[in-house]
Amino acid sequence: MVLAVSVHDLSKKYGDFLALDGINLKVRAGKIFAILGPNGAGKTTLMRILTTQFEPTEGVAFVLGRNVATEGDEVRRLVSYVPQEMSVWTDITGIENLLIYAKIYGLPVAGRKEMITAALKTMGLERVQNQLVSTYSGGMIRKLEIASAIMLNPRILFLDEPTIGLDPAARKTVWDKLQALNRENRTSVFFSTHYMDEADENADEIAIIDAGRIVKTGSPKKLKQSVGNEIITVELKSPLNHAIVERLRTAVRVENVEVSGSSLRVFVKDSAASLATVVRFLEKNHAGVRSVVASNPTLEDVFLKYAGRNAGGDAGDGRKLGRADKSRSMNELRATRKRIMRGG
Numbered sequence: 001m002v003l004a005v006s007v008h009d010l011s012k013k014y015g016d017f018l019a020l021d022g023i024n025l026k027v028r029a030g031k032i033f034a035i036l037g038p039n040g041a042g043k044t045t046l047m048r049i050l051t052t053q054f055e056p057t058e059g060v061a062f063v064l065g066r067n068v069a070t071e072g073d074e075v076r077r078l079v080s081y082v083p084q085e086m087s088v089w090t091d092i093t094g095i096e097n098l099l100i101y102a103k104i105y106g107l108p109v110a111g112r113k114e115m116i117t118a119a120l121k122t123m124g125l126e127r128v129q130n131q132l133v134s135t136y137s138g139g140m141i142r143k144l145e146i147a148s149a150i151m152l153n154p155r156i157l158f159l160d161e162p163t164i165g166l167d168p169a170a171r172k173t174v175w176d177k178l179q180a181l182n183r184e185n186r187t188s189v190f191f192s193t194h195y196m197d198e199a200d201e202n203a204d205e206i207a208i209i210d211a212g213r214i215v216k217t218g219s220p221k222k223l224k225q226s227v228g229n230e231i232i233t234v235e236l237k238s239p240l241n242h243a244i245v246e247r248l249r250t251a252v253r254v255e256n257v258e259v260s261g262s263s264l265r266v267f268v269k270d271s272a273a274s275l276a277t278v279v280r281f282l283e284k285n286h287a288g289v290r291s292v293v294a295s296n297p298t299l300e301d302v303f304l305k306y307a308g309r310n311a312g313g314d315a316g317d318g319r320k321l322g323r324a325d326k327s328r329s330m331n332e333l334r335a336t337r338k339r340i341m342r343g344g
Contacts, residue, residue, distance in 0.1 A: 002029040003062070004156050004188040005050060010059035011212075012045050019045045021212035022059070027205070029064070029155075032182055032189040034203035036196075036299075038307055042212040043192040044084065047158050050190070051081040064155060080149035081158040087145050088133055094120065094144050095129040101148040119147040123177055139170025143177065150181065157181070159191040163198065171195070175202055196299040206299075210307040220299060227297040227305055229255045230271040232278055234264040237288030244285050252281050271296070 005027035012020040020042045027033045035043050048054045049061055052072040060067060066074045088097045098116045107115060120126045123143040133141060142162065149157060162178070163171040179202065181187050193199055199206055200220045207217045216223065239262045248266070249257050254274065256267040268274040271294035282289055 002064075003027065004029040004031070004033075004064060005190065006062040006065075007046075007050075008060050010046075010049065010061050011057050012042075012049060012054065013057045019212055020049075020056075023209075023212075023214055025207060025214055025217070027188070027190060029188055030182070030186045031204040032178075032202055033191070034199040034206045035190070035192045035209055036194075036199055036206060036303055036307070037192075037209035041209045041307065043209060044160055046209070047081070047160055047190070047192065051079055051158050052076055053081075077152075078154060079156045079158060080152050080154040082145050082149050082160065082162060084160045084164060086141065088141060088148065090134040090136075090141075091132065093130050093132055094125055094136070094147075097133060097144060098148055098151060102151060105152055107151065115151050115153075119151045122150060122181065123147040124173075137170065139166050139173060142166060142170070142174055146174070146177070150187075153185070154187065156188040156190060159189065161193060162191055163193070163195065171198065178202070196303060200299045208303065208306045216302070216306045223302045224297045224299060227301045229267040229269060230297070231295050232266040232268060232271050232275055233293045233295065234266065234278070234282065235290040235292075236262040236264060236282075237290055238262055240264065240287055244287060247285070248278075248281060252277055254278070 003026055005025060007023050007025040010020055010023040010025075011018065023042075023046065035046065037043050045054065049056055050063055050068060052068050052075050055069050060069070062068065063075045064078050066078070068075050089100070092100075095116060098119060099112075102112050102116060117126070120129050123146055125140065125143055125147060128136065128140065133144065136144065146157075146159070146162070157178075159178075163174050166174065175198065178189055182189055191203075203220060205217065205219055206223060207214050208223075209215065216226070218226065240259060245257060245259055245264075248254065252266075252274070254266050254268050258265040258267075266274075266278050268278075275292065275294050279289060279292060
């Protein structure tokens, strides 16, 4: 199995603050992989280590078999990274942005124009390439940032909150493009997001990170199955008496029953197999049924189970750091980016 990312006992400290705490992770090549977690959980720090912007304090990380700490030049030739913060200039045109990035990346003059044109076309921006970026919508700006990243034809694309702040239509457009890139070029995609539906619909595999530790990994389906029971929600014409509720607990094979007024929630392992049995029981006991809905656990349920205790944290990994530690983090980031731009 070819691995896009392989991480072993990876830790990162800023002064006394432990941002990552013994991370172990494997991501298969050619897959779309999501990392979910509360604000400040370590998502951005992990991504910056994998893209060689930060060095780990302990442990090792490999991207397509290259050590990110000792083989940074090789890693940077294989990956592209789109950060949360805006990474294009708004006072120049779209194509001028890509020309600047082409020079920063050191793309050869021969064929540079074709690579820029192909990236703009892939993201559907060819019609607005000569317009000032200040006239672009939020979705168009995000697509331009992704276009600048895919010019290199990366084997892995790292995206930190790729659709943050976009409306649902713009989010769908961006993901249609990313799905096509993955499908047609076999580009691996490693992204973070706070949109549960985005991860559920697009990711082949998901890792949940909390307080710098990976707490759960798996496919969206397996993660939802790990939460437990499916739910049959019954709206009744009037509240059930206590005796009927107790008989329901024992007479029908259910995991649990919750009652709130005239609403009944029955927890079962398989709602499709149990729904008819529950309804027959209620009708036999003269409970007037208004409506019945069966539902499965959602990815939001998964997130709340494994990382919910920190879901209201401060935004951004760095905001949990003290002032001195945050300064060290930013200095490290600036120094690395300057070295990359010099070709070092």
